[in-house]
Amino acid sequence: MKKLLVVFIGISSCMLSAQDITGDWFGALKVQGIELPLVFHFKESDTGYKGTMDSPDQKAFGIPVTTTHFISDTLKLELKNLGATYKGVLADEHITGTFIQMGNSFPLDLGREALKKEPLKRPQEPKAPFPYTRENVTFHNEEAAIDLAGTLTLPEGDGNFPAVILISGSGPQNRDEELMGHKPFLVIADYLTRHGIAVLRYDDRGVAKSTGNFTAATSADFATDVEAAMTYLKSRSEINTEQIGLIGHSEGGIIAPMVAADSRDVAFIVLLAGTGVRGDELLLLQQKLIAQASGVSEEEIASSQAVNSKLFDMVVKSSSTAQLRKDMIAYALEEVKKEGEAAQIPQGMTTEDYVNKQVDQVVNPWMEYFIKYDPATSLKQVTCPVLALNGSKDLQVAPQQNLPAIQQALEAGGNTDVTVKEFPNLNHLFQESETGNPGEYGQIEQTFSPLVLKKVTEWILQKTN
Numbered sequence: 001m002k003k004l005l006v007v008f009i010g011i012s013s014c015m016l017s018a019q020d021i022t023g024d025w026f027g028a029l030k031v032q033g034i035e036l037p038l039v040f041h042f043k044e045s046d047t048g049y050k051g052t053m054d055s056p057d058q059k060a061f062g063i064p065v066t067t068t069h070f071i072s073d074t075l076k077l078e079l080k081n082l083g084a085t086y087k088g089v090l091a092d093e094h095i096t097g098t099f100i101q102m103g104n105s106f107p108l109d110l111g112r113e114a115l116k117k118e119p120l121k122r123p124q125e126p127k128a129p130f131p132y133t134r135e136n137v138t139f140h141n142e143e144a145a146i147d148l149a150g151t152l153t154l155p156e157g158d159g160n161f162p163a164v165i166l167i168s169g170s171g172p173q174n175r176d177e178e179l180m181g182h183k184p185f186l187v188i189a190d191y192l193t194r195h196g197i198a199v200l201r202y203d204d205r206g207v208a209k210s211t212g213n214f215t216a217a218t219s220a221d222f223a224t225d226v227e228a229a230m231t232y233l234k235s236r237s238e239i240n241t242e243q244i245g246l247i248g249h250s251e252g253g254i255i256a257p258m259v260a261a262d263s264r265d266v267a268f269i270v271l272l273a274g275t276g277v278r279g280d281e282l283l284l285l286q287q288k289l290i291a292q293a294s295g296v297s298e299e300e301i302a303s304s305q306a307v308n309s310k311l312f313d314m315v316v317k318s319s320s321t322a323q324l325r326k327d328m329i330a331y332a333l334e335e336v337k338k339e340g341e342a343a344q345i346p347q348g349m350t351t352e353d354y355v356n357k358q359v360d361q362v363v364n365p366w367m368e369y370f371i372k373y374d375p376a377t378s379l380k381q382v383t384c385p386v387l388a389l390n391g392s393k394d395l396q397v398a399p400q401q402n403l404p405a406i407q408q409a410l411e412a413g414g415n416t417d418v419t420v421k422e423f424p425n426l427n428h429l430f431q432e433s434e435t436g437n438p439g440e441y442g443q444i445e446q447t448f449s450p451l452v453l454k455k456v457t458e459w460i461l462q463k464t465n
Contacts, residue, residue, distance in 0.1 A: 021049065021070060021090065027110040028117075029099060034180055034442040037115055038108070042068070051077070083349050083357055102357065120181040124447045126190040132156055137200070139232035141212075143224045149209035150175050150202025150229075152236075153193040159238035162245070162464035163198035164270075165229045167222075169250030170366075174208045175201045177249065180442035184429060188247070191453045197460055198239055200229055218369035219251060223258040230265060243267050243464045245384075247456070248274060250397060250428065253388075254375050261381035268463050270456055271388040273397040273428055276379070276405030279371040280312035282397065289395040293437040307335060311362055315371045325363045329355055379406060380413035387419045387459045389452060391426025393436030419459065423452060 021042050028035040039054040051065035069076040075095060077086040086108065088097020095110040133154040138147050155161055166185045168177045176183035189199040205212030205225055226246065234241045245268040248256035253274020260266040275282050284305060291301045311328060318324035332355040336343045345354045361367065388406045390399035399422045410418045427433040430452050431444045 021075065021095075023112070025095065025110040025112065026114050027095075027108050028115055029106050029108055031106065035115075035117065037117065039114075040065075040110065053079070080349065080353075083353070120442075121445045122182065122447055123445060124187050125183060126186065130190070132193045137232070138209075139202075139228055141205075141225055141228035143228075144205070144212060144221065146205050146212035146225075147210065148202045148205065148212075148225055148228065150200055151189070153189050153199045154238050155193050155196045155198060157196075160240045161196065161198040161238055162243035162267075162460065163200065163233050163239045164192065164245045164247050164460065165226060165233070166199060166201040167226055167246060167248035167252030167255050168204060169252055169273075170370075172204055172207045172214050174203045177201075180429075182429065182441070182447045184249070184448050187448045188453065188456075192457055192460070195457045195461065197457070197464075198233075200233055202229060216365055218365050219254050219373065220258065220369065222251075223255050226255060226259045227263070230259070230263070234265075240464075241265075245269060245460065245463075247272065250274070251370075253397075254373070254378075257375060257378040257382050260384055261378040264383070266384050268385040268387070268460065269382065270460070271386065271406065272430065272452075272456075273390050273394055274388060274402070274406060275375050275397055276402040276407075276409060277376075278316075278374040280309075280316055282401070283312065283371070284309060285398050285401055286396050289398060289436075290438065293395055293435050294439070312371055315362060315368055318368075321363060321368065324368075325359060328359050328363060332358055376405065376409035376412075379409035382410060382413065383415055385417040385419075385463050386410055386415065387421075387456065389421050389423065389430075389455065391428065391430055391433075391436070391449075392422055392424045393426060393433050394428045395436045396428040396438070421455065423449065426452070 022044055023042065025040040025042070026037070028037045037056055039056065040051055042049050042051040049068040049070060051068050053063045053065060054061045055063070063079065063081070065077050066080045067078040073090045075086070075088045075090060075097065079085070082101060084099065084101040086097055086099045088095040088108070088110065093112050097108055097110070099106045099108040135152045135154070136149070137152045138149050140147050166188065168185070173179070175185060177185040185201045189201055192199050203210040204214055204222070205217060206214030230244055233239050233244050244265065246256040246259060246266055247270040248254070249272040253271040256269040256271060256274070260269050287308060288301055288305060291304070310331065314324060314328055314331070333351070336351055336355060345351060388403060390397065390403050392399060403420050403422060407418055407420045423430070425432055426449055427436040427440065428438070429441055430449045431441070431446045432449060433440050433444060
């Protein structure tokens with residue numbers, strides 16, 4: 001089956017072993033501009049070698065290497081749980097090799113000395129002392145019976161401040177929306193608070209200090225977390241309860257209109273790379289644009305689009321998750337048979353395991369909901385002022401597809417206070433970029449465009465004044 005091209009931020013790991021490879025080996029995978037350190041530990045056994053792997057940055061330790069073969073100078077490893085293999089050649093206490101996971105190849109060289117990780121250059125990241133108050137807070141989502149932990153920043157002064165709640169994009173995010181070495185929500189919160197706007201940002205449910213189950217939640221569930229955040233802000237004497245707005249990035253740009261459609265207490269919303277079309281349409285264009293930017297052939301893109309379109313259509317039409325999984329596995333197995341060796345099934349992984357891992361990317365609560373959901377449903381019910389922004393080089397939420405759809409839905413519902421703007425050369429994270437490819441995110445020093453920070457701040461102050 002053609003490998004799904006759904007964009008995921010993150011990756012697992014790999015392993016090693018040896019003739020004279022007993023002991024520790026250090027290396028780093030380069031993934032989307034970020035180095036992911038790995039440490040392999042090998043020891044001799046009665047049957048050969050046994051090994052484990054650590055991925056310190058992912059807080060994963062003691063991951064077992066399923067099989068370890070070292071013949072002559074060639075090392076071969078298999079990690080069944082990760083769907084990964086490694087092959088390298090040992091020479092002069094250095095192993096040069098390739099790590100393969102789910103058909104994706106990454107160079108991985110290993111040595112005996114621990115790697116010195118160079119600090120990332122993030123010039124926009126604010127540093128203490130801060131000219132405002134920072135307070136760690138916890139608030140309760142009664143509907144979900146969970147507690148959410150976050151940071152509230154309050155401007156200098158006596159209070160009655162306008163306030164915003166920051167809503168993160170897809171995937172488990174902490175209160176800074178930290179990814180690829182960047183902390184965009186920290187940068188946004190700092191800028192807004194310095195300009196007189198209070199900001200509440202929080203760890204997603206099940207992430208960092210927040211309780212709850214992230215993997216079982218959908219965008220609709222996350223909307224109840226935002227509602228709980230609003231309830232909390234209303235309890236704070238420093239906040240002007242009539243001037244509480246929402247800023248949502250990516251998936252957060254889906255959630256903000258959900259909340260605003262159901263509550264007249266939302267004073268305004270800002271959509272940063274928010275979506276305006278149903279999830280299946282968004283994902284198909286996202287996959288195509290990123291594949292093109294990554295140099296994938298048009299023939300392979302067309303083939304993957306045909307397969308993914310069929311899979312997404314099955315989701316849209318499904319009414320039973322159990323039946324959907326059954327039907328999708330059957331379809332995927334047929335596709336794998338058609339492709340034969342071209343299916344790129346990782347060494348050591350059965351066809352059934354490979355297909356199940358592919359299907360798992362689609363058949364889960366969050367993805368099923370996302371594929372079926374049409375943001376226009378909520379956008380048509382939003383009556384508060386809306387600012388919708390996007391970057392011209394956003395390949396994940398394409399501006400040409402989504403900005404017009406957002407504006408059309410809002411105006412169809414009778415909203416006359418709508419501002420839509422596309423910023424040139426900015427990617428999905430609102431960084432100045434060359435191509436917009438997600439692989440650039442971690443390589444770019446800028447965390448968030450100053451022009452967008454200024455636009456958002458001025459617009460909020462105008463609406464709240």
